Structure formats: structure tokens, C-alpha cells
Amino acid sequence: MDYAIELEGVTKQYGNFKLDKISFSVPKGCITGFVGENGAGKTTTIKAILNLIRTDQGSIKIFGGAHNQDERKIKEQIGVVFDESYFHDNLTTGQISKIMNRIYTNWQEDIFEKYTNRLKLPKDKIIKEYSRGMKMKLSLAAALSHQAKLLILDEATSGLDPIVRDEILDIFLDFIQNEEHTILMSSHIISDLEKVADYITFIHEGKIVFSKSKDELIYGYGIVRCGKEDYDKLDKSHIIGTRKSQFGYEVLVDNKRELERFNRNLVIDNTTIEEIILYKVRDER
Numbered sequence: 001m002d003y004a005i006e007l008e009g010v011t012k013q014y015g016n017f018k019l020d021k022i023s024f025s026v027p028k029g030c031i032t033g034f035v036g037e038n039g040a041g042k043t044t045t046i047k048a049i050l051n052l053i054r055t056d057q058g059s060i061k062i063f064g065g066a067h068n069q070d071e072r073k074i075k076e077q078i079g080v081v082f083d084e085s086y087f088h089d090n091l092t093t094g095q096i097s098k099i100m101n102r103i104y105t106n107w108q109e110d111i112f113e114k115y116t117n118r119l120k121l122p123k124d125k126i127i128k129e130y131s132r133g134m135k136m137k138l139s140l141a142a143a144l145s146h147q148a149k150l151l152i153l154d155e156a157t158s159g160l161d162p163i164v165r166d167e168i169l170d171i172f173l174d175f176i177q178n179e180e181h182t183i184l185m186s187s188h189i190i191s192d193l194e195k196v197a198d199y200i201t202f203i204h205e206g207k208i209v210f211s212k213s214k215d216e217l218i219y220g221y222g223i224v225r226c227g228k229e230d231y232d233k234l235d236k237s238h239i240i241g242t243r244k245s246q247f248g249y250e251v252l253v254d255n256k257r258e259l260e261r262f263n264r265n266l267v268i269d270n271t272t273i274e275e276i277i278l279y280k281v282r283d284e285r
Contacts, residue, residue: 002028003061004150004182010048010058017206019044021058024201024211029179031172033193033214034186035277036203042186045203046154049184050080062150076105079143083155085135087142089128093121096142104146115141119167133164140168144175151175151183157192165189169196190274194218200273202280209280214273221276222256222268225249230266241279252279 005026012019019041026032036042047053049060051068060067062074087096093116101107116123119137127135136156143151151172157165173196175181187193193200194214201211210217224234231242231249240252252275253259256268 004028004063005049005184006059006061007045007049008059010045010060011056012044012048012053013056014044017041017044019048019055020206022203022206022208023058024208026182026184027199028182029176030198031176031183031185031196032199032201033197034184034201034203035188035190035193035273037188037281040203041206042203043154046152046184046186049152050075050078076146077149079146079148079151081136081139081143081151081153081156083158085127085130085139087127087135087138090126092126093123093138096138100142100146106147108145108147112141112145115144115171118171133160136160137164137168140171144171149180149182151181151185153183153185153187155186155188157187157189165192172196190272190277194273202277204281217273217276218271220256221252221254221271222259223271223275224251224253224259225267225269226251240276241282243279243282252276 003025007025008023009021010019010023011021017039022041022045034042034045044053048055049062049067051071063077065074067074097109097112100112101109119141121134121138121141127138130138140156157168160168169192172183172185176183185193185197197214199211199213200217202209221240225248227248231251234251234253235255238253238255240254243250252271259266259268
């Protein structure tokens with residue numbers, strides 16, 4: 001499998017927070033969801049990938065080469081959207097296009113105009129008059145208008161209403177139809193990732209908990225509802241998290257198919273990515 005991004009043992013210490021030897025890869029031609037609670041290390045990881053901060057150790061590759069070598073050429077091929085717009089408040093879309101044309105070798109004014117029209121961005125207003133949703137749409141339009149092969153999105157849909165989020169997710173799905181295109185999408189809105197992501201990487205307190213395909217998580221994991229006797233028989237190496245109540249046990253396992261095959265008496269429900277994450281975090285606490 002070819003990878004657009006590869007991290008191996010990446011570490012960064014900030015006072016009482018540490019990005020702790022994280023390793024994961026982002027396959028080409030796919031959308032990878034990067035999830036974790038606020039302060040888990042998502043933005044720090046993205047800044048490290050973009051070489052906006054220096055790491056203490058580890059390696060990062062983009063398109064097979066070191067992320068800090070031939071940096072201008074690499075960044076020509078990356079579109080980035082952060083959780084805020086960084087365009088000057090007094091600019092219009094036409095002025096932004098002229099500025100970006102001087103920055104990117106492959107800037108496509110016609111594509112930018114196509115996206116601003118599709119996203120219904122007013123050409124006669126300055127950025128200061130835009131809503132938050134409009135600013136996010138503008139950042140996305142700019143990220144998609146210079147022939148980028150890789151989109152890196154840091155909470156790009158955060159704080160947007162469901163209609164705008166769906167509109168943006170549709171654009172991501174269109175972008176990824178080209179197998180040379182790749183998206184790394186950081187978000188704490190798990191439902192968005194369940195709609196579009198092919199892979200999910202979960203970071204918690206600066207460590208990667210898992211990096212798996214979405215199908216493996218949704219179809220391979222399940223919640224067993226049982227009493228103590230059946231709970232004691234479960235292979236503890238496959239238990240991700242447990243909730244105990246007066247009615248018995250709710251156990252998140254990662255071998256749902258195996259249990260369904262050999263333990264037909266067990267009640268095993270489907271689960272969601274959000275439940276998997278919640279069980280994992282709560283079990284650690």
C-alpha cells in the first residue's frame with residue numbers, strides 16, 4: 001500500500017504535555033479521520049506534519065520523502081484548512097485569488113471561482129462580513145484550487161451547522177474520487193467521520209490508541225451484554241472496555257465475528273466509532 005503520510009516514533013515535549021512516540025500512516029486515495037478529545041495532540045501532530053514545529057525525535061514522510069526536505073515542492077501539493085480562517089479581514093475573494101496566484105505555481109483562478117460559486121460565497125463582501133461557516137468555505141475553496149494532492153484539515157467542520165457540514169463533506173467525497181488524492185481530517189465530530197472516512201486514527205493523551213479501517217471498527221467490534229458467568233468466560237485480551245451495572249455487564253470487544261460464530265447464546269450488539277472511543281477512554285480512567 002502506498003502512503004501519503006507516514007509517522008514513525010514522533011515525539012514532542014511541551015511542559016506537561018507529550019506527543020509520545022506516535023506512529024501511523026495515511027494511505028493514498030483515502031480519507032483518514034484523526035480523532036481525539038481536545039488537548040489529545042491532534043493539532044500538535046498536524047503542525048509537526050507541516051513542519052510548523054520541530055519534533056524531538058522520530059521521522060515524518062510525505063509522499064515518500066522527508067517532510068522537511070524540498071519543503072516548497074511538498075507544500076505546493078498540500079491544501080490546509082485550520083479551524084479558523086487566516087485571510088485578512090479586509091480582502092475580497094477576488095483579491096485573495098490574486099494573492100494566492102503569487103504564492104502557488106499551480107493556482108487555478110477558474111477552479112477557485114467554481115468553488116466560491118458552488119459554496120455561494122459573495123464576491124462583493126470583505127472577509128470581516130463573512131459568517132464562520134462562510135470563512136471555512138473560503139479556506140476550503142482556496143485549499144482546493146492549486147492542484148493539491150493532499151488535504152490536511154484541522155477541525156474544519158467544527159462549529160458549523162449540519163447543512164454546511166454535509167455540503168463540505170460532499171466536496172471531500174468528490175475530491176477523493178481521484179485516487180491520487182488523499183485527506184487527513186482531524187475532527188471531534190465522529191458522525192462526520194463515520195460518513196466519509198475510510199480509516200480512523202485515535203489519539204488519546206499524546207498516544208495513538210489505534211489506527212484501523214472504519215469497516216474493521218464497525219464490523220469487527222461489538223458490545224456484549226451478559227451476566228457475570230458469561231463475562232468470566234470472555235477472552236480478556238479482546239476486551240476494550242467494560243461497563244458494569246445492576247443488570248450485568250456491557251463489554252466492548254474487538255472479536256465480534258468470532259464470538260458470534262462460537263457463542264450463539266451471547267447477545268452481541270453493533271457499535272459505533274464514538275462508542276468505541278468512549279469505552280476506551282472511560283476504561284483507562
